[in-house]
Amino acid sequence: MPLVTTKKMFDAAYKGGYAIGAFNVNNMEITQGIVNAIAKTKSPLILQVSKGARKYADMNYLKAIIDVAVEQNPDIPIAMHLDHGDSFETCKQCVDDGFTSVMIDGSHHELEENIAITKKVVEYAHDHGVVVEAELGQLGGIEEDVVGVSSDDVMKHLTDPDQAVEFVEKTGVDSLAIACGTSHGAYKFKEAPKLAYDVIEKISEKIPEFPLVMHGSSSVLPEFKDLINKYGGDMPDAMGVPEEAITEASKMAICKVNIDTDLRMALTAKIREVFATNPSEFDPRKYLGPGRDAIENMVLHKLEVLGCSGKAAECK
Ligand SMILES: O=C(CO)COP(=O)(O)O
Ligand SMILES: O=C[C@H](O)COP(=O)(O)O
Numbered sequence: 001m002p003l004v005t006t007k008k009m010f011d012a013a014y015k016g017g018y019a020i021g022a023f024n025v026n027n028m029e030i031t032q033g034i035v036n037a038i039a040k041t042k043s044p045l046i047l048q049v050s051k052g053a054r055k056y057a058d059m060n061y062l063k064a065i066i067d068v069a070v071e072q073n074p075d076i077p078i079a080m081h082l083d084h085g086d087s088f089e090t091c092k093q094c095v096d097d098g099f100t101s102v103m104i105d106g107s108h109h110e111l112e113e114n115i116a117i118t119k120k121v122v123e124y125a126h127d128h129g130v131v132v133e134a135e136l137g138q139l140g141g142i143e144e145d146v147v148g149v150s151s152d153d154v155m156k157h158l159t160d161p162d163q164a165v166e167f168v169e170k171t172g173v174d175s176l177a178i179a180c181g182t183s184h185g186a187y188k189f190k191e192a193p194k195l196a197y198d199v200i201e202k203i204s205e206k207i208p209e210f211p212l213v214m215h216g217s218s219s220v221l222p223e224f225k226d227l228i229n230k231y232g233g234d235m236p237d238a239m240g241v242p243e244e245a246i247t248e249a250s251k252m253a254i255c256k257v258n259i260d261t262d263l264r265m266a267l268t269a270k271i272r273e274v275f276a277t278n279p280s281e282f283d284p285r286k287y288l289g290p291g292r293d294a295i296e297n298m299v300l301h302k303l304e305v306l307g308c309s310g311k312a313a314e315c316k
């Protein structure tokens with residue numbers, strides 16, 4: 001099966017009360033760790049690439065790696081998605097590069113401009129059989145080069161459900177990332193946040209069966225933060241989004257959950273552990289390999305949290 005769009009995945013996820021994991025990839029080991037987990041469990045997958053990842057890895061390399069993952073897993077639906085596209089030009093380039101899904105993040109513009117830029121991307125993408133995610137509302141933390149609102153203020157910048165209806169109607173977008181209390185990065189909250197389930201509920205009442213997306217959904221797992229700090233790291237205490245909250249939102253209209261920070265921390269923790277416990281080691285396979293295994297185990301766990309483990313067949 002070639003790369004797919006997210007259409008069938010979201011239909012199945014909405015009906016089944018689960019969410020699809022959207023994991024950020026930047027290199028071969030991260031991709032393999034994620035793909036090994038979905039191959040073992042037969043789970044649907046969204047591999048997402050940020051503008052920074054395109055620049056870091058060279059899109060031709062990343063695309064080749066993702067193509068191999070798709071070839072080796074013919075019975076598993078895999079979508080290739082642009083994360084936080086910042087302009088029509090970036091989105092167009094990704095459509096032309098073979099992405100099956102793109103995000104245009106116009107949430108930092110005024111509403112009218114967000115609508116206009118999203119509509120332009122939707123027209124081009126739909127003409128090429130590609131689906132589009134947009135964003136409305138302001139998340140906390142830092143994404144790409146954009147500094148979001150302070151994490152203490154996320155509850156003041158939630159998506160307005162009425163505006164969401166207007167936005168979806170006017171743009172024809174396929175899914176919408178909403179602000180419901182999450183935040184990007186590793187330094188999210190001082191104490192466990194409560195998500196704004198009422199925002200999710202209100203939007204789904206107004207636009208039934210429309211898939212919503214939750215960014216900034218890493219849990220900043222203490223297991224990895226502790227390993228990083230034990231072996232010379234210096235990550236301040238911070239809480240992520242509790243996994244029970246992710247499970248709860250996944251049962252609702254949230255059909256896609258974005259995870260990057262937890263991948264980064266799993267890889268970093270293992271590399272630090274190998275460096276600290278075996279300082280004479282200099283073979284990259286001896287530290288990137290354990291890092292890849294840590295990602296695989298972490299993703300296996302996340303698939304359970306999201307409820308999408310084993311759901312590949314019904315998402316095809
Ligand atoms: O939303 C994300 C990518 O778009 C990732 O969020 P985290 O930083 O919480 O992993
Ligand atoms: O939301 C942002 C993602 O975590 C991607 O981050 P990045 O721009 O550093 O690749």
Ligand SMILES: [Zn+2]
Pocket residue numbers: 105107108135139143
């Ligand atoms: Zn944004």
Ligand SMILES: [Zn+2]
Pocket residue numbers: 084143184215216258
């Ligand atoms: Zn994001």
